[in-house]
Amino acid sequence: MTLSPCCKLGVGLVPQGRRIFPSLTVQEHLAIAFRRPRHAAERVYDVAAMETLFPRLKERRRQLAGSMSGGEQQMLAIARALVTNPRVLLLDEPAEGLAPQIVAEVAEAISELKRAGLSILLVEHNLPLALRLADTCVILSSGEVVWRGAPHILANDSDLMAQHLGVH
Known part of the structure; x- marks a missing residue:
């Protein structure tokens, strides 16, 4: 499998609408997307790290992605982008169509990634959320x-x- 130009540049994309593969499990999504960091000193976002960031994914490890809720699919889409070990994470409307409780969980995960030093580009129509997360x-x-x-x-x-x- 060849890497896309964005992936080669270190950009992880979480597309609007999630674009998960419904017939793959959570585990399969993350295994297919995983890419080791370029340098040993870089942080590693692996499956274990994603299960810590999003505990629901650990519970759903063997579940088909198409049978998960929209919020769980969004968590999977974010985790899938993160296991490529990007330098920059591009999030396109991560709160779209999610229940308020799930938006709060996703926002907390984004805040945690920011605190860890990951560069994030957020495209979001939810203004209060965008204002809370943005620098x-x-x-x-x-x-x-x-x-x-x-x-x-x-x-x-x-x-x-x-x-x-x-x-x-």
Whole structure:
């Protein structure tokens, strides 16, 4: 199997909509995706680390991914990207369609990854979640950056939020 250009560059992708393989088990997803870090000194995200980050995955190890809840599938999609041992994790709408309790679990996992030093690029329409997780916020309009700054500045600028995000 050849690596995609993104994987070769060290980018792990968690796509919008999860894109899991319904006929594979959790264990099979993680085994297929696993890639050793380039250097011995780099942190290793392996199956054991993913089962610690997402204990539900340990419970569901032999379960077909297609029979899991949407939240469990999202945890699997994140774990699958992490076991590629990326330098940067790109999360595209990780909270989409999830129950509030699952959003909180996913947010805690993302926070834990940040604390561990993983670089994360988050694309998220759930503004409170994005503001809570981000170190820097970027607003795009028609593919152009129209604003960049700290989350607390964005959260406290109602004119900016109304103009670019439709939030009043």
